[in-house]
Amino acid sequence: MTSNDSENKGYKSYLEEDGGRKGIFKWILSTDHKRIALLYLYSMMVWFTVGVVLGLLMKLELIAPGQTIMGPQSYNATFTVHGVIMIFLIVIPGLPAVFGNFMLPIQIGAKDVAFPRLNLLSWYIYVLGSILVILSLFGNGPPDTGWTFYAPYSFKTGTNMLPAALGAFVLGFSSILTGLNFIVTIHRMRAPGMTWFKMPLFTWTLYGTGWIQLLATPIIGITLLMVAGDRILGIGFFDPAKGGDPLLYQHLFWIYSHPAVYIMILPAMGVISEIIPTFSKKTIFGYKAIVLSTLAIAFVGYFVWGHHMFTSGMSGTALYTFSILTFLVAIPSAIKVFNWISTMHQGSISTDIPFLWAASFIFVFLIGGLTGLVVGALATDVHLHDTAFVVAHFHFIVFGGVGFAFFGAIHYWFPKIFGRMYDKSWAKTGWIIFFVGFVTLYGPMFYLGMIGMPRRYFDYLDEFHGPNIVSTLGALVMIAGLLIILTNLIKAARHGEKTTEMNPWGGTNLEWQIPTPPPLENFDEIPVIEKATYKYD
Amino acid sequence: MSDTSHHIVPYSTYGLILLLLLVLTGTSVAVTQIELTKWSTAVALLLAGTKSAFVLAIFMHLKFDQKIFRIMAVLIILLLASVIIITFLDYAFR
Numbered sequence: 001m002t003s004n005d006s007e008n009k010g011y012k013s014y015l016e017e018d019g020g021r022k023g024i025f026k027w028i029l030s031t032d033h034k035r036i037a038l039l040y041l042y043s044m045m046v047w048f049t050v051g052v053v054l055g056l057l058m059k060l061e062l063i064a065p066g067q068t069i070m071g072p073q074s075y076n077a078t079f080t081v082h083g084v085i086m087i088f089l090i091v092i093p094g095l096p097a098v099f100g101n102f103m104l105p106i107q108i109g110a111k112d113v114a115f116p117r118l119n120l121l122s123w124y125i126y127v128l129g130s131i132l133v134i135l136s137l138f139g140n141g142p143p144d145t146g147w148t149f150y151a152p153y154s155f156k157t158g159t160n161m162l163p164a165a166l167g168a169f170v171l172g173f174s175s176i177l178t179g180l181n182f183i184v185t186i187h188r189m190r191a192p193g194m195t196w197f198k199m200p201l202f203t204w205t206l207y208g209t210g211w212i213q214l215l216a217t218p219i220i221g222i223t224l225l226m227v228a229g230d231r232i233l234g235i236g237f238f239d240p241a242k243g244g245d246p247l248l249y250q251h252l253f254w255i256y257s258h259p260a261v262y263i264m265i266l267p268a269m270g271v272i273s274e275i276i277p278t279f280s281k282k283t284i285f286g287y288k289a290i291v292l293s294t295l296a297i298a299f300v301g302y303f304v305w306g307h308h309m310f311t312s313g314m315s316g317t318a319l320y321t322f323s324i325l326t327f328l329v330a331i332p333s334a335i336k337v338f339n340w341i342s343t344m345h346q347g348s349i350s351t352d353i354p355f356l357w358a359a360s361f362i363f364v365f366l367i368g369g370l371t372g373l374v375v376g377a378l379a380t381d382v383h384l385h386d387t388a389f390v391v392a393h394f395h396f397i398v399f400g401g402v403g404f405a406f407f408g409a410i411h412y413w414f415p416k417i418f419g420r421m422y423d424k425s426w427a428k429t430g431w432i433i434f435f436v437g438f439v440t441l442y443g444p445m446f447y448l449g450m451i452g453m454p455r456r457y458f459d460y461l462d463e464f465h466g467p468n469i470v471s472t473l474g475a476l477v478m479i480a481g482l483l484i485i486l487t488n489l490i491k492a493a494r495h496g497e498k499t500t501e502m503n504p505w506g507g508t509n510l511e512w513q514i515p516t517p518p519p520l521e522n523f524d525e526i527p528v529i530e531k532a533t534y535k536y537d
Numbered sequence: 538m539s540d541t542s543h544h545i546v547p548y549s550t551y552g553l554i555l556l557l558l559l560v561l562t563g564t565s566v567a568v569t570q571i572e573l574t575k576w577s578t579a580v581a582l583l584l585a586g587t588k589s590a591f592v593l594a595i596f597m598h599l600k601f602d603q604k605i606f607r608i609m610a611v612l613i614i615l616l617l618a619s620v621i622i623i624t625f626l627d628y629a630f631r
Contacts, residue, residue, distance in 0.1 A: 215613060215616065215617075247627070251624050251627070255620055255624075299616075302616060302619075302620060303619065303620070303623055306623070306627070313631075314627045314631065315626065315627045315628075315629070315630035315631040316630065317626045317627075317629075317630040318623075318626040318627035318630065318631075321623065321626050322623075
């Protein structure tokens with residue numbers, strides 16, 4: 001046994017501490033941040049499966065022109081519910097709720113978050129919001145507005161739009177409370193010596209994200225209430241017939257929903273900033289530049305929402321202001337990519353599975369980011385707006401960004417969280433199949449958009465057929481990879497080889513200096529931090 | 538951790554602020570009778586902002602809190618003000 005081994009140290013891990021409760025109650029009544037993180041993980045796995053199945057159904061419909069497996073109304077409902085589930089139930093809460101909850105207190109040397117009960121309440125609110133979203137599938141038929149709930153259609157459609165919007169409204173409270181909890185935890189509970197510029201970069205991104213969650217989310221809440229007001233009471237905020245303005249809806253919606261993209265992507269960048277130095281065995285390049293670019297993205301990200309509305313009829317002044325601001329926000333993102341690559345340069349790289357996810361993240365994020373500039377430019381956006389190009393760009397950023405970072409994170413922190421190790425060769429097999437499938441699925445959609453195929457149509461012209469076949473085949477390959485990855489992880493969590501190794505990857509953060517799996521309150525004694533993290537000899 | 542002293546605000550101050558808020562609410566309603574055209578939103582926001590400032594400063598004790606919290610509050614207000622101004626780059630020039 002080495003000093004890296006936490007076995008026989010006479011402690012009980014958080015998985016063994018049940019608080020005197022039995023069965024499911026030791027989970028749903030626990031205020032331990034680690035158990036709450038796993039509650040989120042398991043809930044999200046269920047919704048993710050539903051979202052993936054809906055996505056696959058859409059691709060199967062698009063494998064040939066004309067009606068293949070569903071009609072137009074079913075297709076509209078499928079892309080709406082797919083979007084609502086994936087955005088509001090998976091990618092917005094995803095990384096902060098699962099890995100933020102688990103790792104943030106440990107990374108700053110705290111025993112829990114600042115408000116543990118509020119943390120558990122956030123999960124209950126999340127479940128309530130999820131149920132409302134799922135309820136929208138029944139009754140008058142699933143909503144068909146798209147996940148953006150654009151007015152005036154959203155207050156006129158006869159489908160179940162209200163439960164879905166109410167679900168998104170309720171989920172917002174979960175997001176706000178989690179953000180608040182993280183901000184207070186970081187401000188008040190850092191261990192002695194854990195100064196701001198010694199904090200791990202994942203924690204920094206959670207801090208930036210927390211502020212966006214806190215300040216931007218109420219706006220979507222109010223906006224959805226206004227839609228409900230229009231729909232139920234006929235007030236007319238967004239109804240041109242009553243002097244309202246549909247563009248006001250788009251402004252309000254995107255004032256939240258664009259920063260929400262940064263709620264999704266900032267923690268993903270944090271995960272990559274953790275994985276790359278660990279597997280390059282090299283101090284992160286430009287720590288302060290990464291921190292400042294995180295804050296810059298969080299700040300500038302508030303002011304770029306109008307780039308979703310370039311063809312909606314905004315004033316010329318607004319158009320070029322938003323376009324310039326959009327180009328500005330690319331700069332801090334590019335700084336991060338530069339720093340990750342520079343960290344790898346001359347590093348002692350080991351191509352373990354978390355590193356492979358991180359490296360492929362950079363690849364897809366670069367494509368997603370650069371194509372974002374294509375639709376961020378006024379002239380090209382007129383051509384590409386509402387085409388398959390936008391869907392490809394969006395999925396390269398959101399699924400490519402958040403999804404790849406999520407899988408990187410779960411493979412990176414898995415042994416710490418579960419005290420077990422997955423099969424590494426199956427993990428690599430799953431990754432390569434998923435990666436090839438991902439690029440084959442979304443890559444052709446860039447081309448389809450450029451030659452004019454609109455998004456959100458169940459049918460298309462014959463000239464779009466070939467790339468659509470390739471795209472659907474890509475979806476099948478990607479799902480095969482996904483099944484391998486998930487099976488491997490689920491099997492490992494239940495029956496994988498047990499490990500008590502504290503630091504299997506040679507990381508430098510505090511989570512690698514406590515036992516595996518961590519004890520209930522993480523630390524026997526609050527540590528005193530003396531040196532900066534990411535220091536490799 | 539108790540590193541802040543609790544400031545006791547007399548009830549008379551609360552009463553005064555309440556009165557002020559009611560007057561400002563009345564003013565908000567009254568100005569809707571005046572045709573301010575494109576300035577109507579700015580005036581409404583100014584009055585609402587003034588009311589919020591009193592609530593934050595006195596009822597929520599920001600006036601007596603640490604400087605860092607006052608700075609944070611001001612920054613957040615500036616952020617929201619910027620969002621509103623940028624929105625009006627559309628409405629004012631459409």
